[in-house]
Amino acid sequence: MRKEAARQVLQTLEENGYEAYFVGGCVRDWHLGRPIQDIDICTNAHPGDVMRLFPDHVPTGLKHGTVSVKRDGYLFEVTTYRTEGDYLDFRRPEHVTFVGELHLDLARRDFTMNAMAMDQHDRLEDPFHGRQDLADGVIRAVGDPSVRFREDALRILRAVRFSVQLGFQIEPETKAAIAETANLLAHIAIERVRDELNKLLHGSFLKIGMETMVETRLFQGIPLLHHLFGKPEPQIWRIGKVETLTQKWSLLFYMMNLSPIKAKELCFFLKMSKREIETIGRNVIVLDRLQPKWDTPAAMPWDRLLLEYGLTACEEIEGLLRACWWNHEERDTLSVLRKTYDALPVKTTKELAINGKQLQEALQKKQGDWIAHTLNHLLVQTALHGLPNTPERLLEEARNEVARYEKHQA
Numbered sequence: 146m147r148k149e150a151a152r153q154v155l156q157t158l159e160e161n162g163y164e165a166y167f168v169g170g171c172v173r174d175w176h177l178g179r180p181i182q183d184i185d186i187c188t189n190a191h192p193g194d195v196m197r198l199f200p201d202h203v204p205t206g207l208k209h210g211t212v213s214v215k216r217d218g219y220l221f222e223v224t225t226y227r228t229e230g231d232y233l234d235f236r237r238p239e240h241v242t243f244v245g246e247l248h249l250d251l252a253r254r255d256f257t258m259n260a261m262a263m264d265q266h267d268r269l270e271d272p273f274h275g276r277q278d279l280a281d282g283v284i285r286a287v288g289d290p291s292v293r294f295r296e297d298a299l300r301i302l303r304a305v306r307f308s309v310q311l312g313f314q315i316e317p318e319t320k321a322a323i324a325e326t327a328n329l330l331a332h333i334a335i336e337r338v339r340d341e342l343n344k345l346l347h348g349s350f351l352k353i354g355m356e357t358m359v360e361t362r363l364f365q366g367i368p369l370l371h372h373l374f375g376k377p378e379p380q381i382w383r384i385g386k387v388e389t390l391t392q393k394w395s396l397l398f399y400m401m402n403l404s405p406i407k408a409k410e411l412c413f414f415l416k417m418s419k420r421e422i423e424t425i426g427r428n429v430i431v432l433d434r435l436q437p438k439w440d441t442p443a444a445m446p447w448d449r450l451l452l453e454y455g456l457t458a459c460e461e462i463e464g465l466l467r468a469c470w471w472n473h474e475e476r477d478t479l480s481v482l483r484k485t486y487d488a489l490p491v492k493t494t495k496e497l498a499i500n501g502k503q504l505q506e507a508l509q510k511k512q513g514d515w516i517a518h519t520l521n522h523l524l525v526q527t528a529l530h531g532l533p534n535t536p537e538r539l540l541e542e543a544r545n546e547v548a549r550y551e552k553h554q555a
C-alpha cells in the first residue's frame with residue numbers, strides 16, 4: 146500500500162534522528178476521506194542527508210529542498226522544512242531558506258487545512274487549527290490573508306478552486322482579502338491560472354465558486370476571463386453533468402454565449418493544447434449551429450454530423466446535449482446516436498470504393514481542394530441518398546459533382 150510505503154520513509158528518517166511528517170494535501174484529504182493525489186513528506190533533514198539515506202531517489206527540486214524518494218515502486222516528494230524568500234511580482238519566490246522547525250514550514254502554507262502535518266503514528270500537528278476548519282467546511286488563510294495573497298496571488302484562485310472541490314465556504318476575512326487583491330491575478334502565468342481553472346471546472350460545487358467569483362470580481366484584472374466568470378449563471382451546474390475537460394469548457398462557452406471565434410481566442414489565451422483547442426473549437430461550432438435549448442430535447446441531424454465529424458466527436462457532442470437537456474426525461478440521445486451510426490451504410494470516405502488518387506487519375510486533374518470536396522459529396526450520397534458504393538457509379542457521380550463545383554468556383 147502506498148501509505149505504508151510512505152510511512153516507512155518517515156520511519157527511516159526518524160530512526161536516523163530526523164523529524165519527518167506527512168504534510169499538506171494528503172493530510173487534508175485523509176481527514177476528509179477523499180482520494181489523495183500525492184503523498185508529500187516534510188523533514189528537518191537536509192536534501193543531502195535525504196539523498197544519502199535513500200540511495201533510490203531522484204533529485205527533483207534540490208533548489209527548493211525537494212528530493213523524490215522511491216519506495217516499493219512509489220515516488221514520494223521529501224522536502225526539507227523551509228520558509229520562502231522574497232516574493233517578487235506576486236509570484237512564487239526565487240529562493241527558499243531551510244529552517245529547523247516544522248511550525249515555520251507549516252506557516253508558509255496557504256490555508257489552515259493545508260497546513261497540517263501528521264507523523265508515522267497518525268499524530269496530528271495542527272498549529273493553525275486546520276482540523277476544526279475542515280470540520281466546519283471553511284477555507285481560511287494562514288496568517289493575514291491580504292499579506293498572503295500579495296505574496297502569491299495564485300493562492301486567491303486556489304481558495305476558490307478548493308471551495309468548488311470541497312463545497313466549503315471561504316471564511317469572511319479571507320474572502321474580503323480575495324476581493325481586495327483579485328487584480329493581482331493578472332501577474333500570474335496564464336498556464337497556472339488555467340491549471341487551477343481546469344481543477345475548478347472538475348469540482349462538484351460550481352455554484353459556490355461562481356458566487357464567489359462574481360462577489361469578489363475575481364477576474365477583474367483579466368478581462369477575457371471576467372467576461373466568462375463575472376456574472377451569475379444559473380445554468381452553471383450543468384458543467385457537472387459532462388465528463389471531459391473539453392466538454393466542460395465548451396458548455397461554459399455556450400452558456401456564456403461566446404461566439405466560436407471568441408471561444409477559440411480564449412482557448413489560445415489560456416494556452417491550451419492543440420488537441421484541446423481543436424476539440425473545443427469544434428464543439429462550440431456545433432453547439433452554435435444546433436442551438437440546443439435548456440431541457441427541450443429536439444431531433445438532431447446525427448447522420449450529417451456523423452459523416453462530417455466522425456463518431457468520437459459526435460459522442461462528445463452527445464454528452465453536451467444530454468447536459469443541456471438534463472431535467473427532461475426524454476434525453477436518451479446516446480442510443481439515437483448509436484442507432485444512426487450503425488444504420489449508416491458507409492461511415493467514412495475511406496470506405497468508399499474509390500479514393501482520391503483514383504479520382505485524380507480517372508478525371509485527369511491536378512491535386513486540389515476539389516478532391517476532399519468530391520469525396521465528401523460521394524460519402525453523403527452513398528451514406529444518405531442510396532448511391533451504390535461501386536467504382537463506376539461513384540465515378541459517374543464524381544464527374545457531375547466536379548463540374549458543378551468548378552462552375553461554382555469560377
Ligand code: ATP
Nearest residue numbers: 168169170171182183253254255259260297299300
Ligand atoms: P491538490 O494536489 O489536491 O491540488 P494540494 O493542497 O496537495 O492540492 P499542491 O499544489 O499539491 O496542493 O501543494 C501541496 C501543498 O503545498 C499544499 O497542501 C500547501 O500546503 C502547499 N502549497 C501549495 N501551493 C501553495 C501556495 N501557492 N502557497 C502556499 N502553500 C502552497
Ligand code: MG
Nearest residue numbers: 170171182183
Ligand atoms: Mg497535492
